[in-house]
Amino acid sequence: MASPIGRDGVGTVWRAHDSLLRRNVAIKEIQPRFGEDGADMHDARRRALREARSAGRLNHPAVISVHDLLEEDGRLWIVMELLEALTLKETVRHLGRLPVHWAAWIGFQLLGGLRHAHGAGVLHRDINPRNILLTGDRVVLADFGIAALHGDPDASATVPTVHVPTFVAPERLRGGPPTPAGDLWSFGASLYFAVEGRPPRPLSRTPAPRDPMGGGHQEQVARAGVLWPVLEGLLRRDPAARISMGQAGRMLSAILHTEGVALAPPRLPAARLPPDAFA
Known part of the structure; x- marks a missing residue:
């Protein structure tokens, strides 16, 4: 079961569950732009591949993790880590x-x-x-x-x-x-x-x-x-x-x-937040 949790610049983000790996994930549906000739699926596919490949090259706590890119029935989906944020x-x-x-x-x-x-x-x-x-x-x-x-x-x-x-x-x-x-x-x-x-x-x-x-x-x-x-x-x-x-x-x-705010090593999450952060 998927439920929408927000939007970003290029599509709607859904909360979903990966039944194979048994983990919750976020899935972004890439929504094509519409022109005089209808939906531009070529452009949507190109943008989806660019995002997945760009983020997929990266592995850092401060960068969103991309797990997969799916295409089904003409619809494009990027599978990412789910963040409560x-x-x-x-x-x-x-x-x-x-x-x-x-x-x-x-x-x-x-x-x-x-x-x-x-x-x-x-x-x-x-x-x-x-x-x-x-x-x-x-x-x-x-x-x-x-x-x-x-x-x-x-x-x-x-x-x-x-x-x-x-x-x-x-x-x-x-x-x-x-x-x-x-x-x-x-x-x-x-x-x-x-x-x-x-x-x-x-x-x-x-x-x-x-x-x-x-x-x-x-x-x-x-x-x-x-x-x-x-x-x-x-x-x-x-x-x-x-x-x-x-x-x-x-x-x-x-x-x-x-x-007096503690910092973690460069590639690890911070050891702690500033006092009363985001309370």
Whole structure:
């Protein structure tokens, strides 16, 4: 028996049971786009294969695990691990915005998964608060539906309509190709959303130094606190000027050390959550 539990950018997610392996799983039905000639099953199949192959290359606690890809009666299904989780978007909607040490912990865990994906040559291309899952002891990056291999000549530079524009790197909105730096900008924008309770402001003009959003610097510092240098470094308009993944990780680690939050080894789930996390 299957029951719907949500949607992501490319389909409906169902809760189901794998009777062969006797485990509960999540199954995402890839729903084709409709055009003048009806459903585009070729495009749906291509996207399903891309997501399954991209996520299937990865094995990290901060990345959703993909078990299988099925096709039956013209319908496509991706079988994944089942997570009892809230998205970052839902969590912020409930709480308003997160304390700095919670946001830093989420960012540090997520960065481990992103580092693993980039190390395997996989660009996510759609990091936003809807695709970040919080389970209580894990932070998990999901929905690799428009992921691409870094350097793949077939990877489109066009920003798909499933994107959330406020979390897309400015160079991507200008038609530039997907790059690791673009993923880092989207990661920074999601971290900004976690601590500020809203997306970054549109990049409509050249920002003042140390203020990539073009708003008041003092206001940003008052809310983000010690997390502000990380956000400032990730959200620079020029991708070449952004801080690296390693720099961001060291900065987040230093914040968590100062806050007294324990961290696990890079490839293991965190030993414990920040005090009263997600209570």
